[in-house]
Amino acid sequence: MQAQISLEVQIAGLSLRNPIILASGILGHSTEVFERIYNAGVSAVIGKSVSLQPREAYKPPTVVQVNSGYLNAIGLGNPGADAFAQELKKVSARKIPVIASMFGSDPNDFERMTKLFDSAGAVAFELNLSCPHVKGVGTEVGHDPHLVAAIVKAVRKSTSKPVFAKVSPGMETMLQTVKAAEEAGASGITATNTIRAMAIDVESRVPYLSNRFGGLSGDALHPIAVRCVYEIAEQTKIPIIGCGGIDSWEDAVEFILAGASAVEIGTVLAYRPPTVIEEILSGIRGYMTRKGYKRVSDFVGLAHSR
Numbered sequence: 494m495q496a497q498i499s500l501e502v503q504i505a506g507l508s509l510r511n512p513i514i515l516a517s518g519i520l521g522h523s524t525e526v527f528e529r530i531y532n533a534g535v536s537a538v539i540g541k542s543v544s545l546q547p548r549e550a551y552k553p554p555t556v557v558q559v560n561s562g563y564l565n566a567i568g569l570g571n572p573g574a575d576a577f578a579q580e581l582k583k584v585s586a587r588k589i590p591v592i593a594s595m596f597g598s599d600p601n602d603f604e605r606m607t608k609l610f611d612s613a614g615a616v617a618f619e620l621n622l623s624c625p626h627v628k629g630v631g632t633e634v635g636h637d638p639h640l641v642a643a644i645v646k647a648v649r650k651s652t653s654k655p656v657f658a659k660v661s662p663g664m665e666t667m668l669q670t671v672k673a674a675e676e677a678g679a680s681g682i683t684a685t686n687t688i689r690a691m692a693i694d695v696e697s698r699v700p701y702l703s704n705r706f707g708g709l710s711g712d713a714l715h716p717i718a719v720r721c722v723y724e725i726a727e728q729t730k731i732p733i734i735g736c737g738g739i740d741s742w743e744d745a746v747e748f749i750l751a752g753a754s755a756v757e758i759g760t761v762l763a764y765r766p767p768t769v770i771e772e773i774l775s776g777i778r779g780y781m782t783r784k785g786y787k788r789v790s791d792f793v794g795l796a797h798s799r
């Protein structure tokens with residue numbers, strides 16, 4: 494009898510029921526929303542990035558639709574680590590795997606958050622080293638390989654769970670950041686975050702977003718993110734999670750062929766109902782049947798062999 498097709502993936506020691514994870518920031522971090530999206534099919538959820546202390550979001554408008562994508566500058570507003578830990582305990586109690594996303598500029602802050610979220614039930618960590626529109630954190634941290642190494646080391650020594658460093662295509666130093674994160678003990682890389690961008694209302698003659706600059710996500714980001722995953726796969730041995738503009742099974746498979754072991758979806762959930770998750774999973778299953786693959790790992794990185 495032929496072995497059954499399995500969508501289960503192992504990534505950096507994390508067992509997931511399928512390769513699709515909810516990306517950070519798209520749906521906040523309420524237990525109810527996480528439960529709804531988990532029941533719709535994702536294998537794990539990532540919360541909106543949190544900092545040790547609460548932080549106010551930018552004033553509206555914080556999101557605008559542009560051709561082939563969305564621009565957002567929420568400003569990493571969040572209720573702080575203690576409030577997130579409470580929500581994390583509730584979600585974890587419902588057996589939903591949560592990856593905690595954290596940002597900051599001080600390795601000590603990362604260390605404290607890691608310990609807190611580890612004991613609150615996070616199954617893994619994602620370090621937001623790549624938000625392109627907030628001063629002093631995100632890409633400004635990610636651009637500095639020494640600081641990246643210090644942060645990854647601080648997190649690494651505070652947990653035995655997987656730690657993913659999330660990078661952005663807008664970082665000229667992206668590959669150096671990946672190397673610094675890998676050498677400092679990161680378990681994997683998430684590629685990518687949004688890319689810094691802007692849109693201007695021609696009638697009022699001012700930028701649409703209150704912050705002027707934002708991060709571009711969705712369709713327009715997809716080929717850029719695929720290029721990043723491909724380049725990262727050529728230089729790193731640790732696993733990669735692909736993210737950027739997935740709204741079909743082909744987009745997800747493309748990331749896997751470029752070298753990703755799993756993928757994250759975000760913006761698509763702003764314009765498609767959560768049934769899109771099952772649609773993508775079923776497309777991946779159909780592709781595997783046609784190609785004769787039993788496991789997702791059978792086709793990770795195959796685009797590199799040509």
Ligand SMILES: Cc1cc2nc3c(=O)[nH]c(=O)nc-3n(C[C@H](O)[C@H](O)[C@H](O)COP(=O)(O)O)c2cc1C
Nearest residue numbers: 516517518542565621685686710711737738759760
């Ligand atoms: C409204 C919005 C908020 C986001 N907030 C975060 C965040 O807090 N932390 C983070 O690492 N990425 C954040 N992102 C980036 C996404 O996690 C993802 O990396 C990016 O949107 C690309 O994927 P997509 O095109 O599928 O949305 C946000 C994206 C959007 C659209």
